[in-house]
Amino acid sequence: MAKSIAGPEIERLIQLLAKLPGLGPRSARRATLQLVKRREQLLAPLAAAMATAVETVKVCSTCGNIDTRDPCTICADASRDHSVVIVVEDVADLWALERAKALNAAYHVLGGVLSPLEGIGPDELTIRQLVERIAGGGVKELILAVNATVEGQTTAHYIMDQLAGMDVRITRLAHGVPVGGELDYLDEGTLAAAMRSRTAM
Known part of the structure; x- marks a missing residue:
């Protein structure tokens, strides 16, 4: 040494x-x-x-964003469409989508993705809170804006299974997000195009 x-x-x-x-x-x-x-x-x-x-600095008890208030500035914004919730892996992804001004909606931060090899299961993420949030009513569309990685897609499918039978439209990001790409590294134009072209799962 x-x-x-x-x-x-x-x-x-x-x-x-x-x-x-x-x-x-x-x-x-x-x-x-x-x-x-x-x-x-x-x-x-x-x-x-x-x-x-x-x-x-606090973690928002509603969506998981970090801010100096709880609920965070985004969750407290009455001008947003809170019937649409964008699910992201991390706060960095939320910030990337906000920079792109892709959609004036609400968010839910998972805190990562399912990864059995790293010991990250559903209990280590905020999936249960997301299911409770949807079950509480008021959310019409859930946009799964997770990274296009194997773990990201596995997480997306797990969430879909948990929400089966609930009255919510589930969509995902479409063209513009490359396979293996991470949201925080994409430019704003690509993110905005992907958000506009989201498709049903």
């Missing part, structure tokens, strides 16, 4: 940054150096913003 050349506080910062998606140890070291070099412009405001986030 390489000997540490920085103090324990700096090493701790590097280790924490390295846990973020897209940042390995080398990128984390570079980011840490920039933060420390620009302490007043970057590090102090970032630390303050993160402290505020710890205190104020």
Whole structure:
């Protein structure tokens, strides 16, 4: 193991940054150096913003989005069509669809996809809450906007099975989303086209 050349506080910062998606140890070291070099412009405001986030960020009890209020801004928006619910795997997918302004509807965040190999079953996701939400009435259409992966499609079929017999139209994203593609990496035009071209399952 390489000997540490920085103090324990700096090493701790590097280790924490390295846990973020897209940042390995080398990128984390570079980011840490920039933060420390620009302490007043970057590090102090970032630390303050993160402290505020710890205190104020909540998970929406209705849809699973993250916001500083519960219900979240989207769920509390009376101008949205709450009879249409878009089911996504993660909050990043919700944000991607919002950036695309694809549809002014409500959402439901699953928190992942079914993956037996990784030990993720229905109880680890918010599928039960989704079924209860549909059973409660008021939802006319459910759009399964999950990624076009094997796990995503397995999850979509499981949800369809759970909703069998309920009075809700179930659709999925259509053309524009490539097989194996992930929503968060697609451009807004592709996402908007896929939403407009959704088809029944």
